[in-house]
Amino acid sequence: MIANLGFAAILIAFAAVIYAAVASLYGAKRGDPRWVESARNAMASTLPLILLACMLIVYLLLTNDFSVEYVWRVTSTEMPAYLKVTALWGGQAGSLLFWNLLLAGFTTAAMLRKWDDQRALMPYAILVGSITQIFFLGLVAFVENPFTPSAVIPPEGQGLNPLLRHPGMIIHPPMLYLGFTGFTIPYTFAMAALIKGRLDDGWIRTTRRWTLVAWLFLSLGLILGGRWAYDVLGWGGYWAWDPVENASFMPWLAGTAFLHSVMIQEKRNMFKVWNIVLVVLTYLLVVYGTFIVRSGVISSVHSFAQSAVGPLFFGFLGIMIVFSVYWLLRRHDQLATANHLQSFLSREAAFLLNNFVFMGVLFATFWGTNYPIISELFTGEKLTVGPPFYNKVNGPLFAALLLLMGVAPLTMWYRSSARRIGMALRWPALAALLLSVALFALGVDSWGALFGFWIVTFSLILTILEFSKGVRARMKRGESPWAAFSNLIGRDRRRYGGYWIHLGVLVMAFGIIGSYFFQQETQIRLQSGESAALGDFEMFFNGVRQFPGPDDLLIKEADLSVFDNGRPVGRVTPRTEFYTRTGQPMTIPGVRSTVGEDFYVIMVNWESATADAATFRIFLNPLINWVWAGGFIFILGTLIAAWPDPVDKKVTAATRARRPAAQPA
């Protein structure tokens, strides 16, 4: 009964969104605002309908209604309530429904908020937005329906995939989905601008904050995903260039390139085509990323789901490529700019270079991710493209980006003098060099790491100098240091939020370089009472305790005392969790964390209570906490840049007053 109601809600929403597409198109052709308004209302009505469907499925999950297949596939009776709720995105059909909810949320919010501002674009924005929604709702309604009744009602459910029971994994998918769906908003408005032929930067101003918010969530999703891998997957790292990681990293790359290049258009009115290309690319990569995750085309640890949605995604992707390219070509002439590049040594050239490198990373990642398919198609040979490929190809490109991150803010729009930039770079370069030499003298003998540390320090000094320059200028006017600092950021949050993000990236880079080049590890079998050493650390094995956990868990937990240079620093308790019903093991590391390094222990194997011996894998991950600290700074910076401000309205009003011609009648 409830399942039927939920399915009905999905069907009505599907019908409504189709109506929205037709009505908006008709209204645009006829120039009749009533049809457009009706389309908007239909579009907005999908949100409560999808929300209702989501609430109903959550209700079914909470009440263990195993007459619905999705429910018993992802829950079991003993699961705690919060896990039953999060099981909404624990399987294929539920995640797609959840995807629809977020998409409808973003689209509706954008339509309602920007209704007065962008009335002229609206019919087409509704049209483009509803096309995406039609596809994803169609998937849920006809292919992956979460309300499908069970063929046989089982007495007990399978329970949520153990990997998904971790807090990190509970938050990680919604963040990624928010990022993914958020990026449909700039696409929607960019395409609307193309179709309408209104090619000023109106669509960019309209979607700027939306893009930043989408980017914020995608970044957060990526960082949380890394943390989850580190805490749960038990291999001592946080990023493995897994196809599904790449699937969410690629839209991020394109989106980041866009966030930079859009500034050229705002400032110089150049590269309009390129900006639309980037937005389109980001959107296509979002669909493609969802396709990779959901179709299992490149099977990987993350691809829990494999189903028939693959070909449909492929078809939709093809349609959207043709649709986007068609309108781009049609409006190509109108997007031409009269402005010219004044100098290679200018801010706009620096942004272009940034875009170039981002596209390089994107291409290499795309190529590596898809190469197994290509190889299988052409030679019939299955193969693996693992981290070595990505590290070798992307490593140098990342280095270039970090360098650019420090130097580019010194350039000026139009042109800047080489002498001036050279002067500004001299001392930071030398200071960073001193640090590298010092590290070398301390015994760091990896050239890659020394070079990496040089770049990071160099750019870090330059970024901090950017802040201090601004603060000093304000302080000269009699502001206190703190007031100067907060006013500096407050007055130009986009710029200084951006530099703050750069700081975060640089701190993360420190951690990545440290943990990449200097990770140490060893594996050893210990009898109870024996000890093992790695680096300055030593650990004593006190024994293993076995006890039942919540749900159907059986936990084996090792107890180890850790000594740093002979000084006791506490214990670590690596454990294996065994889900008896599904027979799935989890390896949870025991970690002793400090600013300098993580002492990270995994219990690989425990022989039995009688043998009282276990095998441990020990990692020493230097500087790894800098990755998380940098991630935190990064997110903070994004919040600074994206936080809505009350002044915003005033500014839009001002622009409107100044340029009445740009506004719709």
Added chain:
Amino acid sequence: MYNDFPNRSDNCRRSPSATNVVPVPLLVQWLHSSCIFLLLAACAGALLLIAVPATAQEPVTDDDVNDVARDLYCPVCENTPLDACPTQACQDWRDEIRAQLSQGRSEHEIQQYFVDRYGVEVLAQPPFEGFNMLIWLLPILVVVLAAFLFWRYLGRLREGAPPTADEPKKDDTAMVAQGSAQQPPPAADEDDYVSRIEKEVRE
């Protein structure tokens, strides 16, 4: 990220010479010690070559096994390297590696053994041969080609630039109108935002 450095356990952060602060003697010392190290390594290598049966008796540590397993992937647990994979199948593979190591086989021979049986899929990256050269060559080719086109495009954009085309401070007109017009315009290369901040504070 998985670490693909084969010698990572050698990558100690503090070498024995860490206490030495003076750089020049340190360098000498470092060269010195690395020479000795090389010499020792060569001797060890020679010994290994002569006495292969002798090494067969030496116990194979878990670390030796992991060093080989790190760059192998079983066809079932895709994208999980063998050294980190908890499944029974991968455990069996590691036992196989251990057995082969104790017979004195090299890492390369063991890799080849798995490739022969299960295909190149087991390698962390495709070997640089035949069609698979593409995976390395194409990104390089594309980046070089794109760089060339990019450069030409920038050049074209620049060529057309009239001496001062759109350079007049369009964007500053609003501010100028707001009363700082008497301020001498900043030199072309003046820090635009420092002056902007100054203007702002004055308001």
